[in-house]
Amino acid sequence: MLVKVNNLVKRYDQLVAIDHLNLEIKEGEIFGLLGPNGSGKSTFINCILSLLKYDKGSIYIFNKPMTPDAYDIKRDIGVIFQNVAVFDELTVYENIAYFCSLYVKDKSEVKRLTHEAISFVSLEEYIKHYPKKLSGGLLRRLNIACGIAHKPKLIILDEPTVAVDPQSRNKILEGIKELNKQGATVIYTTHYMEEAEQLCNRIAIMDKGKILALGSKEELKEMISIGEKITIEVFELNNIRIQEIKRLPNVLSVEYQDTILTIKSIKGKNNLVHIIEYLSSHEIIFHQVITEQPSLNDVFLEITGKELRD
Numbered sequence: 173m174l175v176k177v178n179n180l181v182k183r184y185d186q187l188v189a190i191d192h193l194n195l196e197i198k199e200g201e202i203f204g205l206l207g208p209n210g211s212g213k214s215t216f217i218n219c220i221l222s223l224l225k226y227d228k229g230s231i232y233i234f235n236k237p238m239t240p241d242a243y244d245i246k247r248d249i250g251v252i253f254q255n256v257a258v259f260d261e262l263t264v265y266e267n268i269a270y271f272c273s274l275y276v277k278d279k280s281e282v283k284r285l286t287h288e289a290i291s292f293v294s295l296e297e298y299i300k301h302y303p304k305k306l307s308g309g310l311l312r313r314l315n316i317a318c319g320i321a322h323k324p325k326l327i328i329l330d331e332p333t334v335a336v337d338p339q340s341r342n343k344i345l346e347g348i349k350e351l352n353k354q355g356a357t358v359i360y361t362t363h364y365m366e367e368a369e370q371l372c373n374r375i376a377i378m379d380k381g382k383i384l385a386l387g388s389k390e391e392l393k394e395m396i397s398i399g400e401k402i403t404i405e406v407f408e409l410n411n412i413r414i415q416e417i418k419r420l421p422n423v424l425s426v427e428y429q430d431t432i433l434t435i436k437s438i439k440g441k442n443n444l445v446h447i448i449e450y451l452s453s454h455e456i457i458f459h460q461v462i463t464e465q466p467s468l469n470d471v472f473l474e475i476t477g478k479e480l481r482d
């Protein structure tokens with residue numbers, strides 16, 4: 173196990189921010205920690221890095237106990253926090269070289285790694301720029317380059333794409349996949365379920381300091397009763413019809429809002445057929461029909477009773 177967390181508890185006075193949490197992360201994974209704001213993701217990351225004292229539990233990284241002065245472990249970890257932490261008086265190049273030189277002593281190696289990190293986040297055009305001249309997205313990419321230039325074995329990213337433009341966001345996600353291909357294990361916290369779906373091999377769904385469910389996205393979706401979500405554009409539908417649709421085979425719930433009929437069903441062969449037949453036989457005009465698998469938001473909703481993006 174690359175990371176092993178046993179029975180971790182972290183309190184802020186009365187508030188239990190991390191509540192008896194157990195977690196194992198394997199080498200080579202992109203592991204997603206998915207939870208709404210305030211669920212405890214940042215607290216968890218700060219605890220496993222020994223940046224924050226915790227009340228109970230133990231943390232092992234690379235099979236060694238993690239402590240505030242475990243520099244041999246820290247050398248092999250790259251951390252990218254939500255808040256950008258670079259030096260305003262250094263250029264893009266100098267910033268990356270500086271952070272790299274904290275871990276790598278050989279000067280020509282620092283140079284090589286710095287150039288590699290720059291091309292990795294596509295900042296070649298900006299190497300002589302100062303951070304103040306960069307847009308938010310470019311600044312995030314610089315922040316990432318500073319965290320990964322020394323080629324850490326474990327990369328931890330805490331919500332790196334919050335308020336980032338789509339182009340930079342895609343660059344960041346593609347970059348993380350590439351780092352993983354090159355051998356790094358990744359821990360990625362986010363409250364964007366699309367990112368977790370797109371990026372992560374395994375996902376832990378977190379709320380109120382606890383892990384409520386854990387698995388691949390397919391496994392998580394298997395855990396809930398919804399097997400299929402059907403959305404149909406219907407211009408007019410009265411309440412009697414809605415109640416009748418609710419009684420069709422396999423249907424779990426029906427919602428009708430702003431001409432969109434959303435039907436969640438358990439898995440079944442002919443769910444769509446039953447619905448379409450019902451609409452046709454009652455001469456209800458319908459337009460676009462979409463059937464989808466449940467999303468991670470549906471998983472979160474079923475487990476916690478609330479939306480991921482509250």
Ligand SMILES: Nc1ncnc2c1ncn2[C@@H]1O[C@H](COP(=O)(O)OP(=O)(O)OP(=O)(O)O)[C@@H](O)[C@H]1O
Pocket residue numbers: 184187189207208209210211212213214215216331
């Ligand atoms: N220094 C602190 N003192 C007191 N309470 C705190 C402190 N830091 C965090 N908390 C509380 O602990 C809980 C977990 O917060 P945390 O920041 O770890 O969550 P998060 O999932 O990372 O959310 P976000 O995405 O908003 O950063 C929240 O209820 C938060 O208000």
